[in-house]
Amino acid sequence: MDKFIQIQPNIFCEPCKDCGERPVIQQVKGKFVVRCPKNKSHYQTKSGLVDINDWNLKNKQHPPLGNKETSKKKAS
Numbered sequence: 001m002d003k004f005i006q007i008q009p010n011i012f013c014e015p016c017k018d019c020g021e022r023p024v025i026q027q028v029k030g031k032f033v034v035r036c037p038k039n040k041s042h043y044q045t046k047s048g049l050v051d052i053n054d055w056n057l058k059n060k061q062h063p064p065l066g067n068k069e070t071s072k073k074k075a076s
């Protein structure tokens, strides 16, 4: 069974972009993965250190790759 470690409430975490759940930490063979508690196929960080920054980046509502600003400028 999967055992999850809750992330302290005072640490800011983006909710899962797929289902809105607060992420949890899972220990896998002595390493840590930040992942969605609901579904393994939702984003999870690479195993290693607890990387909430990476989780937050990948679960932002607007992905950093989007060029919304530039396309808006073009339109006007």
Ligand SMILES: [Zn+2]
Binding pocket: 016, 017, 018, 019, 020, 021, 036, 037, 038, 039, 042
């Ligand atoms: Zn999820």
